[in-house]
Amino acid sequence: MATTGLFIEIGEYPPEPEQQASLQQARGVVVGQSLFDQGRPEWLRQGELVVRCDDPERIAVTPAEDDDEPWLAVTGLERAAALRDRWPGRRWLPQLEVSKQEVVYHFNDSALGEGFRFYIPDTGAIHGYVGNGDERIEALLARAAGLGFDTLWLHGAGAESRGRGLDLDLLERAGRHFDGDLWISGGAREERHLFNLAAQGGAAAVVVPQPVALECGCERLLLALESGGDDAVPLGLPAMAATGDAAGRDRSG
Numbered sequence: 186m187a188t189t190g191l192f193i194e195i196g197e198y199p200p201e202p203e204q205q206a207s208l209q210q211a212r213g214v215v216v217g218q219s220l221f222d223q224g225r226p227e228w229l230r231q232g233e234l235v236v237r238c239d240d241p242e243r244i245a246v247t248p249a250e251d252d253d254e255p256w257l258a259v260t261g262l263e264r265a266a267a268l269r270d271r272w273p274g275r276r277w278l279p280q281l282e283v284s285k286q287e288v289v290y291h292f293n294d295s296a297l298g299e300g301f302r303f304y305i306p307d308t309g310a311i312h313g314y315v316g317n318g319d320e321r322i323e324a325l326l327a328r329a330a331g332l333g334f335d336t337l338w339l340h341g342a343g344a345e346s347r348g349r350g351l352d353l354d355l356l357e358r359a360g361r362h363f364d365g366d367l368w369i370s371g372g373a374r375e376e377r378h379l380f381n382l383a384a385q386g387g388a389a390a391v392v393v394p395q396p397v398a399l400e401c402g403c404e405r406l407l408l409a410l411e412s413g414g415d416d417a418v419p420l421g422l423p424a425m426a427a428t429g430d431a432a433g434r435d436r437s438g
Contacts, residue, residue, distance in 0.1 A: 189383055189410050190390040192235060193398045194370070199226065200395065208395070210403040215258065215392055218244055225255070235278065241268050258338060261317065262325065266332045278368075279334055281325060283316040283355055284342040314355055322355070326363040335365035336389070344372030351378055353385050360387040368392060376401055376409040383413025 190212035199220060200208055205228040208214060213233030220226065221236045221244070234255040238244055244257065256278040259265040265279035314322040329337055339359060341352035351372045359367055366389035373379060373393045382391055391410070398406060 187389075189379075189388045190233075191379075191403065191406055191410060192233070192368075192390055192392045193403070194392050194394050195220065196395050199228070200399075202228075204399055207403050208398060210407060211398070212390070221255070238268070241272075262329055262332060262334070265334070277334075278336060278338055279329065280338040280340060281316045281329075282340045282342045283314050283322055283325075283352075285314055285352075285355075314358060322359060323362050326359060330363060330365070336368070337363065337365065338368040338370065338392070341369065341371035347372065348374075350374065351382050351391070353382065356382075356387050357385065366390070373397060376405050379406055379409040380413040383410045 192213045192215055193208050193211045194215040195208075195217075197217065197219075199205075209228070209231050211232060213235060214229060215235040215237065216229070217237050218239045221234075225234060235258050236244065236255050238257040238259050241257075241259070254276050256276045257268075258278045258280050259268060260280050260282070262279050262281070265277050269275070269277040316322060316325050326337070337359075339355060341355050344350070344352045349372065351369055356367065356369050367387065368390040369382070369388045370392035373382075373391060374397055379391060379393075382388055393406065
């Protein structure tokens with residue numbers, strides 16, 4: 186099983202020189218377009234580069250360096266498809282923000298007789314995960330495949346606030362409906378979250394915020410990704426990291 190690639194999302198400002206060497210251990214970095222306006226910075230010469238494409242008109246006409254074409258991340262399938270059709274020589278990466286659909290309850294009269302009323306879930310409104318407003322994730326993934334995309338970036342909206350790591354349920358469900366490469370982000374705060382992700386499998390890449398990468402250290406995050414596919418608990422990680430997903434008790438990462 187291939188090791189999940191580690192990408193670090195850089196903040197508004199470039200990292201300090203003493204931090205750059207650590208971040209360069211990752212497979213690649215994600216940057217805002219403002220950091221790419223003058224071309225690829227020297228500290229980004231190593232590894233893959235993902236640029237959040239805020240202004241396609243400006244970035245898509247920038248000549249790409251030989252064998253050094255960055256990914257251009259765009260929110261939404263239709264927008265990514267339209268830009269790809271206009272500039273087919275670039276590497277477009279659609280990002281989809283996906284969330285768990287809220288369970289809807291309504292007040293219902295009870296069969297026990299007058300005076301007994303209960304809140305019951307509206308099962309017709311429960312679809313698991315939705316994106317692009319309220320479109321079911323299964324439909325989104327089918328449309329992505331139909332549009333010819335073989336790589337998608339899924340961001341688990343709400344995973345950060347839940348504080349339980351990456352949304353591994355989302356990844357597992359998406360993997361059943363999409364044959365291409367899936368990237369995932371949202372909720373990764375510590376090493377064991379990446380260990381659990383690797384133990385489950387199914388992600389071609391994971392995107393981690395720069396503060397998390399600097400606090401944990403890229404070397405340890407990479408160790409978690411490499412060790413998570415094995416039966417052994419990686420050195421320095423708590424034993425609880427080997428449980429959770431594998432035991433079926435917690436589907437967050």
